[in-house]
Amino acid sequence: MEAFKIKGGNPLEGHVRATGAKNAISKMLVASLLSDKKCIFKNVPHISEVETTVRLCQEIGMEVQWDHDGGTIEVITKEVKSSYVPLNFSGANRIPILMMGALLGRTKENIVVPTVGGCNIGKRPVDFHIKALEALGAVVEYRTIKKERAYFAHAPEGLRGAIIELPYPSVMATENAILAACRAKGRTAIRGAAIEPEIIDLILFLQKLGVVIYVDVDRTIYVQETKTFYEVEHTVITDRIEAACLGMMGIATKGKVFVEGAQQPHMITFLNKLRQINGGFAVKDNGIEFFYQGPLKGG
Known part of the structure; x- marks a missing residue:
């Protein structure tokens, strides 16, 4: 069985584009x-x-x-x-x-x-x-x-x-x-x-x-x-699940990731939950920036 082995420890920072759904x-x-x-x-x-x-x-x-x-x-x-x-x-x-x-x-x-x-x-x-x-x-x-x-x-x-x-x-x-x-x-x-x-x-x-x-x-x-x-x-609209995953990678590693193409109208439920657990995000004209703003809590 194929598997990915990921070595973490570093904040993820940068700009990435989510693909079509x-x-x-x-x-x-x-x-x-x-x-x-x-x-x-x-x-x-x-x-x-x-x-x-x-x-x-x-x-x-x-x-x-x-x-x-x-x-x-x-x-x-x-x-x-x-x-x-x-x-x-x-x-x-x-x-x-x-x-x-x-x-x-x-x-x-x-x-x-x-x-x-x-x-x-x-x-x-x-x-x-x-x-x-x-x-x-x-x-x-x-x-x-x-x-x-x-x-x-x-x-x-x-x-x-x-x-x-x-x-x-x-x-x-x-x-x-x-x-x-x-x-x-x-x-x-x-x-x-x-x-x-x-x-x-x-x-x-x-x-x-x-x-x-x-x-x-x-x-x-x-x-x-x-x-x-x-x-x-x-x-085709952006893949909202992919956009959410990319954003969470930035938050989980205490970094900051801008997801180009992420569309707020398609991610309302996810963004509400993210706000409840203290995840940071800012909606821009061409995407959403996700960032760590403090310890996460249960939603």
Whole structure:
């Protein structure tokens, strides 16, 4: 097993830039499959999670030009060449399950996706996804293919708008419902939706793409059927978790670290807790400075 051995003892000082949020760009890459238009994304991190998602989308027919050094990726899916995600992607991450929502309205073929993987953060069942898609008119089955389990989904009579009640504000179930609703006839209301910053960024991207979509104060997301799409250029939000970790490294070592790109609106809860434990921070125009200002205390 690989491991990092870190020798500490010195205050960390300096300026560092947080990268784009993988949990935003990965979902937007899948969302771009909704249309046949060119999408350009900026502030894209060059990490394995994004690489895996790109390979998944390429299996569907996406053409990709990725400037790793510049953090820009240009994609276009002129046609869906395959609705079958190879089973060797089983367990790679949790993105394959979103392929159902993105492709159900674009192809009449059976969509086949492998079982999901990703971070082992408790139980994260996909039944919320399936019930949401079924409410929109999809038929989803769990079968065995080549000795592997996979999900089969299609919409024999097309997708139709519906009222979806999520029993829990699941991030990916919310995203799956949003993607499917974009091509569903009429209007869809997703109640009890998750509204994390990454979902809001996805919504902003979809609005640029041509989708009429908005979030109500009661955590209901409304999505209107979309027939016309547009070319898009979108800058991905900063990874708030990475920004918080970089900042805490400065505080924990009694130093001072400026995290360029850290965005206060996306880190309100973290910054409140940081204030409660006597962690120092100052919000600037282009980032947040984190610094040690005295002994930390329980929050």
